[in-house]
Amino acid sequence: MHIRDLPYPDPGDPDVRSGPRFLFWLGRSQLGGQLKALLWGLLHQCSIAGYPLAVGIAVQAVVDRSGGRLALAGGLTALLGVATAVSDAMLHRSAVTNWITAAARVQQLLSRKTAELGALLTRRVAAGEVVAVSTGDVEKIGWFVESLSRFLAAATVLVVISVGLVVYLPSLGVLVAIAMPILALSVLPLLPRATRRADVQREKGGRATELASDTVAGLRVLRGIGGEELFLRRYRRASQEVRVAAVHSARMWSLISAVQVLLPGLLLLALVVHGAALARDGKVEVGQLVTVYSAVTLMLFPLRHFEEIAMAYSFSRPSAQRAVRVLALSRTTRPATVTTAPSGDLYDPVTGLLAPQGRLTAVVCGDPDEAGRLADRLGGHAPPREPEAKARTEAGAHAAPGPLTADAEGADAAVADAEGAPLSVLLGGVPLDEVERSVARAAVLVQDKDPVLLSGTLRELLDVPSSGRVAAGEALSAAQCDDVLAALAQASPDPDCEPMDTRITERGRSLSGGQRQRLALARSLVADPEVLVLDEPTSAVDTHTEARVAAGVKELRENRTTVAFSSSPLLLDLADRVALVDGGTVVAVGTHRELLRTEERYRAVVARDTDDEKAPDAASERSAGIGTHQEVEERA
Numbered sequence: 001m002h003i004r005d006l007p008y009p010d011p012g013d014p015d016v017r018s019g020p021r022f023l024f025w026l027g028r029s030q031l032g033g034q035l036k037a038l039l040w041g042l043l044h045q046c047s048i049a050g051y052p053l054a055v056g057i058a059v060q061a062v063v064d065r066s067g068g069r070l071a072l073a074g075g076l077t078a079l080l081g082v083a084t085a086v087s088d089a090m091l092h093r094s095a096v097t098n099w100i101t102a103a104a105r106v107q108q109l110l111s112r113k114t115a116e117l118g119a120l121l122t123r124r125v126a127a128g129e130v131v132a133v134s135t136g137d138v139e140k141i142g143w144f145v146e147s148l149s150r151f152l153a154a155a156t157v158l159v160v161i162s163v164g165l166v167v168y169l170p171s172l173g174v175l176v177a178i179a180m181p182i183l184a185l186s187v188l189p190l191l192p193r194a195t196r197r198a199d200v201q202r203e204k205g206g207r208a209t210e211l212a213s214d215t216v217a218g219l220r221v222l223r224g225i226g227g228e229e230l231f232l233r234r235y236r237r238a239s240q241e242v243r244v245a246a247v248h249s250a251r252m253w254s255l256i257s258a259v260q261v262l263l264p265g266l267l268l269l270a271l272v273v274h275g276a277a278l279a280r281d282g283k284v285e286v287g288q289l290v291t292v293y294s295a296v297t298l299m300l301f302p303l304r305h306f307e308e309i310a311m312a313y314s315f316s317r318p319s320a321q322r323a324v325r326v327l328a329l330s331r332t333t334r335p336a337t338v339t340t341a342p343s344g345d346l347y348d349p350v351t352g353l354l355a356p357q358g359r360l361t362a363v364v365c366g367d368p369d370e371a372g373r374l375a376d377r378l379g380g381h382a383p384p385r386e387p388e389a390k391a392r393t394e395a396g397a398h399a400a401p402g403p404l405t406a407d408a409e410g411a412d413a414a415v416a417d418a419e420g421a422p423l424s425v426l427l428g429g430v431p432l433d434e435v436e437r438s439v440a441r442a443a444v445l446v447q448d449k450d451p452v453l454l455s456g457t458l459r460e461l462l463d464v465p466s467s468g469r470v471a472a473g474e475a476l477s478a479a480q481c482d483d484v485l486a487a488l489a490q491a492s493p494d495p496d497c498e499p500m501d502t503r504i505t506e507r508g509r510s511l512s513g514g515q516r517q518r519l520a521l522a523r524s525l526v527a528d529p530e531v532l533v534l535d536e537p538t539s540a541v542d543t544h545t546e547a548r549v550a551a552g553v554k555e556l557r558e559n560r561t562t563v564a565f566s567s568s569p570l571l572l573d574l575a576d577r578v579a580l581v582d583g584g585t586v587v588a589v590g591t592h593r594e595l596l597r598t599e600e601r602y603r604a605v606v607a608r609d610t611d612d613e614k615a616p617d618a619a620s621e622r623s624a625g626i627g628t629h630q631e632v633e634e635r636a
Contacts, residue, residue: 003100011108016328019321023313026102027145033101034149037094041153044087045302049161050080052294060287091150099146103138106323110134113327116437120376124329132209133326137319144309144316151309154302158184161299165292169284172275172292179267180299184306186263187256194256195314197249202318204245208238253311260307264300271296338435341443344428346531346561348377352586353579355531357428358559362575362592364567366582366605368536371565372449374581375535378425378563379446380432427531445529449536451520453508458488459500461519467528470556472500475525478552479518480545487515513540518549525553531561538568550574567605580605 015025027034058073110133114121121130162180165173212235275289346355351374355361365371424431425444432440442465453461462472476485485499491510492502508516517540524532537553538546550571553562564571572578572592580588580595580602588599595602 003097006101006104007108008105011105011112014109014324014327016324019317019319019324022320022324022327023141023144023316026105026141027148029105030098030102030145033094033098034145037091037098037146037149038153040087040091040094041150042156043083044091045153045157046160047080047083047087048298048301049157049295051077052291052298054080055294056287056291059290060285063286091153095146095150098149099142102145103142106138106141107134109327110138110323113329117329121326121329125326126210129206129210129322130326131213132206133319133322136205136209137322140312140316140319141323144312147305147308147312151305154305155184157302158299161295165295169288169292171278171284172271172289175271175274176267176292176296176299180303183260183263183267183303186259187307187310190252190256190259191310191314194249194252194310195317197245197252198314199318201242201245201249202315204238204242206322208235208242211235211238256307256310260304264303268293268296338430339439341439341530342428342430342435343530345426346378346444346563347426348374349426350377350423351581351584353378353581354586354589355561355563356577357561359576360554360557360562360564360574362572362578363563363565364572364578364580364602364605365565366601368449370581370584372535375446375448375533375563375565378531378533379444380425380435380440443529444531444533445524445527446533447520447524447535447537449539451517451523453504453511453516453519455503455505457501457503458485458519461504462500462523462526464523464527466526470526470528472522472526474556475522478525478549478556479522480541480548480552481515481518481522484511484515484519487511514542514545517541518545521549521553525556528560531563532557534562534564534566536566537564538566538571543570546570569606572606 012025012029015021054073054076057069057076061067061069061073110130114130117124158180162173162177165176167173211231271293275284275292278284279286279289343357345357347353353363353374355378363371363374365374424433426432427435427443432444435443459472462475476482488502488504489497489499504511504519508519511519517537521534521537524534534553538549541549546568547570550568551574553564554574564575566572569592575592578590578592578595579586580599582601588595588602590598592606596606
């Protein structure tokens with residue numbers, strides 16, 4: 001695999017049983033690149049190992065006054081120099097290619113998993129951890145994959161040189177052959193402690209990254225409540241913990257490096273003393289002693305790869321474990337058997353919520369978190385079924401009276417799942433988790449209460465897969481984005497730039513919360529899905545704008561199914577149907593005015609009335625939104 005061929009057409013199916021197994025799978029997936037780097041590494045190491053032989057021949061030739069052998073030594077040295085230069089360049093090229101392609105493969109796997117899980121990912125893994133895995137951890141994993149082939153080449157050369165010295169000069173070669181395994185394995189007793197300290201450092205570093213990421217994401221809110229100093233102190237404390245852990249880990253690695261210097265030094269000292277004694281007694285020639293000494297000196301270079309591979313593994317193992325924690329996540333769904341988009345009423349068998357086709361249905365929940373979970377369920381983003389949900393299912397809690405029992409036969413089929421699969425929302429009687437994911441996502445679009453705006457131009461923001469029925473201008477007009485266009489044009493450095501071509505900063509940080517919310521709403525309206533689920537679509541705008549947005553959405557989404565989670569009287573008064581969800585179940589259905597007059601729990605959420613008030617008077621009706629939409633329009 002060449003860098004120019006990236007990205008991979010298919011990054012593969014990783015082994016996510018453990019971090020080491022994932023690293024082994026990654027190395028095996030890049031076997032071609034590993035073998036190429038191994039061969040170049042062998043040539044490089046063998047070229048270096050050949051220098052002592054050339055030097056020994058040259059020294060002995062000078063002692064014996066042999067010009068022919070001296071010329072031979074010179075030619076051999078020149079040949080080894082060329083081989084060393086070429087192999088070193090190609091080894092570096094191959095190793096870096098392995099590093100980059102391994103990192104790219106991991107990033108593709110993470111991107112694929114992120115797209116697969118969608119909003120469910122950040123509910124199971126902190127956003128900061130996902131960022132840490134896709135940046136720093138990916139580099140460390142690539143480091144291990146890259147260093148593995150160089151380590152294998154170094155280990156092979158050490159064995160070859162040791163055997164060669166035993167054959168070349170047994171009196172000194174045996175000493176080297178015995179010492180080399182001891183030198184190579186001398187750091188093993190220190191590795192567990194070094195690995196534990198490295199794990200602590202990585203864990204604390206990951207926490208600091210998560211804290212920094214979450215702080216930056218919520219910086220606007222922190223400034224609003226004056227919490228910057230509090231989070232700054234928290235990050236400063238986390239940063240100091242990382243520094244202390246890094247110093248603690250570095251001490252152990254410095255000890256390992258010292259051992260790698262001390263023991264080879266002792267071997268060279270012993271070799272010189274013993275070799276000099278043999279040369280003095282005439283048992284070895286001077287050239288042979290120089291050859292052995294030079295060979296052992298150069299063997300220290302491949303010996304350093306043992307320390308590097310140990311360090312790379314100790315740092316990459318926790319990184320691989322963190323990557324596995326993300327890659328092992330999955331959705332519990334039935335096999336997709338439907339490849340065409342279903343059409344019809346949207347029904348949730350768990351809560352009994354029914355959204356008739358082609359109508360605007362408003363959903364009122366007293367608990368905002370419950371509303372967010374239900375919105376995700378309607379879009380097919382629900383997490384695996386929890387025990388209490390299963391108990392409610394087995395008790396038949398899905399059966400709701402009156403109009404809520406529409407599609408009951410299909411709901412029973414979804415609820416009575418003998419395999420225990422999560423309950424699925426039905427669209428036109430078809431369980432969403434049986435619909436191919438891309439088709440289901442196109443059919444039901446969920447806009448959560450905190451939508452994300454990607455950086456780029458406004459035209460690029462609105463360039464989303466859509467039916468083509470709604471133009472960008474119509475969506476922006478319905479979402480009341482005129483002031484947003486003016487603000488973007490004013491902020492543009494080019495006064496002649498069209499508003500659609502102005503750039504939006506990352507997450508739209510230059511815009512207010514209401515402006516970001518309306519741009520996200522316009523993006524959802526452009527997509528024009530069969531079913532659009534909006535979670536608090538007007539929570540960040542003022543009353544006058546909210547009235548116009550609600551009317552614009554209702555007009556643009558005419559004859560299309562829309563579900564809006566809101567407690568705003570302005571939006572509820574425009575809805576064709578309002579459902580009240582309490583305790584995870586739909587408890588009342590009707591129009592806004594009907595529920596306001598007959599349902600105390602509804603009034604408690606919408607009008608904030610007390611429980612002992614049986615019926616609203618004229619003033620409370622006005623405060624709860626009866627007649628308010630028209631009055632707001634007249635005042636606007």
